Amino acid sequence: MTVLEVKNPPAPGSDEWRKVVSPSKIPALLGVSRFRSQYTVWHEMAGLVAPEPIAEARQDDFDYGHACELAAREYWLYKNPGWRLSRGEVAYTNDALSFPNLATLDLRASRGRTRKVVEVKTARDKEEWGDDGSGEVPADYAAQVIAQQHITGWTSEPADIVVWFQFGKPKIYHVDYEPRLAAAMFARINAMWPSIVAQTPPPDLDDSVSTYETVKAMHPDIDGSTAVLDPVLARDFLTADADLKTITKRHRGLKTRVLDAMRNAQHAVAGSPEQKIARRQPGQRGSVSLYPITKTDPDSITTKESNAA
Numbered sequence: 001m002t003v004l005e006v007k008n009p010p011a012p013g014s015d016e017w018r019k020v021v022s023p024s025k026i027p028a029l030l031g032v033s034r035f036r037s038q039y040t041v042w043h044e045m046a047g048l049v050a051p052e053p054i055a056e057a058r059q060d061d062f063d064y065g066h067a068c069e070l071a072a073r074e075y076w077l078y079k080n081p082g083w084r085l086s087r088g089e090v091a092y093t094n095d096a097l098s099f100p101n102l103a104t105l106d107l108r109a110s111r112g113r114t115r116k117v118v119e120v121k122t123a124r125d126k127e128e129w130g131d132d133g134s135g136e137v138p139a140d141y142a143a144q145v146i147a148q149q150h151i152t153g154w155t156s157e158p159a160d161i162v163v164w165f166q167f168g169k170p171k172i173y174h175v176d177y178e179p180r181l182a183a184a185m186f187a188r189i190n191a192m193w194p195s196i197v198a199q200t201p202p203p204d205l206d207d208s209v210s211t212y213e214t215v216k217a218m219h220p221d222i223d224g225s226t227a228v229l230d231p232v233l234a235r236d237f238l239t240a241d242a243d244l245k246t247i248t249k250r251h252r253g254l255k256t257r258v259l260d261a262m263r264n265a266q267h268a269v270a271g272s273p274e275q276k277i278a279r280r281q282p283g284q285r286g287s288v289s290l291y292p293i294t295k296t297d298p299d300s301i302t303t304k305e306s307n308a309a
Contacts, residue, residue: 003092009091020100030185049214094152116158146178266280270301
C-alpha cells in the first residue's frame with residue numbers, strides 16, 4: 001500500500017473532483033447521509049447531473065467554518081499537549097484501492113512518527129449536530145472519518161472531531177478505527193464503482209429532498225408531450241397530495257399552540273419524567289423558528305397519573 005500526499009488536490013465541484021471517491025461522498029454512497037442521497041451523489045459522480053452550485057449563503061457557511069477551524073485548532077492543541085497540528089488542510093490518496101480516491105483532512109495531527117485525523121465541524125447546538133445525549137458521533141460523520149483513517153492508514157490513534165457550537169463550548173468527539181466496518185464500507189464502494197463508470201444502473205429512487213431535486217435537475221425541459229403513468233403511482237400521488245394538505249393544516253395549528261405555550265422559552269419539555277419536545281432558535285430576518293425534537297418517541301410522553309397506573 002502506498003499513501004501519497006496530494007499537494008494540489010482538485011477543487012470541490014471541479015470535473016476532476018467529481019471523478020474521485022472522497023470520504024465526504026462515502027456516507028451518501030452508503031445511504032447513511034442525512035444531507036445527500038445515494039442517488040444524487042451517484043449521478044454527480046457518473047457525470048449525469050452537475051453538482052449543485054454553491055449559493056452565496058452556503059459559501060458564507062463555508063467561510064464561517066474555515067474561520068472556526070482556526071479557533072478549533074488552538075482549542076485542540078490546548079487539550080492535547082505534546083501533539084502538533086498542520087496549519088490547514090492536507091490531502092492524501094491510497095493506490096491500494098481499486099478506484100480513484102482522495103481524502104482531504106481539515107487538520108493532520110502528529111506526535112513523533114504517529115499521525116491522526118482531526119476534523120472540524122460547526123453546528124448551532126448538539127441537536128443540530130446530531131448528538132442525542134449519548135455522546136456518540138452521528139453515523140454519517142463517523143463513516144466519513146473512518147474512511148479518512150482507512151485511506152491515510154492512520155488507524156493506530158482515534159480520529160478526533162472538534163465540533164464548534166454556536167451555543168455552548170466546543171466538544172471533541174473521538175472515533176476509533178473499526179477495521180471490519182471499514183472493510184465492509186469500502187467493499188460496497190468497490191462494488192458500486194463499475195456502475196458509476198458505466199453510468200448504469202443507477203441506485204433506486206428514494207423519498208429524500210436530495211433525490212427529488214436531482215430528478216428535477218435531470219429533466220429541466222418541458223416538450224409539450226404527455227406521459228402515461230402507472231395507475232397505482234397516479235392514485236398514490238393524488239391521495240398523498242390530499243393527505244398532505246390536511247396534515248399540513250393540522251401541523252401548523254399544533255405548531256402555533258406549542259409556540260404560544262413556550263412564549264420566550266428556548267426549550268420545551270413534557271411528561272414525567274420530562275422528555276424534550278421542541279426548541280426555539282433564531283431564524284432569518286429576525287424571526288424565530290420552532291424545531292421538534294424528532295428523537296423523542298411520542299409514546300414515551302407520560303403523565304404522573306399514567307406512570308402510577
